[in-house]
Amino acid sequence: MVQYCIQHENKYVETAEKYQVSYQQVYTWLKKYEADGVKGLLDRRGRTKPEDEMSELEKLSAENRLLKAGGSYHGI
Structure with missing residues (x-):
């Protein structure tokens, strides 16, 4: 948009x-x-887990959301 x-x-x-x-x-x-x-x-509501607390699926999901938004992934 x-x-x-x-x-x-x-x-x-x-x-x-x-x-x-x-x-x-x-x-x-x-x-x-x-x-x-x-x-x-990026949606900043709620607590964002540090990358070291994320499961592999959560990391991939976060990377996917960022890439769809047009950014690049360097960890969250």
Whole structure:
């Protein structure tokens, strides 16, 4: 969604309508992305396990989510 908005000259209303979210949500996510890149878009709710406490499946799942978001995986 952020990528779409950027590619379409930051048209927040158009992006919000396309993805059926609020204008404020588009604006907030774009500002987070501009400030911190893909890492700014990660869900920070709840406790994130340190990498050494993650099972192999949890590590692969975290890597997959990050790669889908357009980032690169260097441990979480």
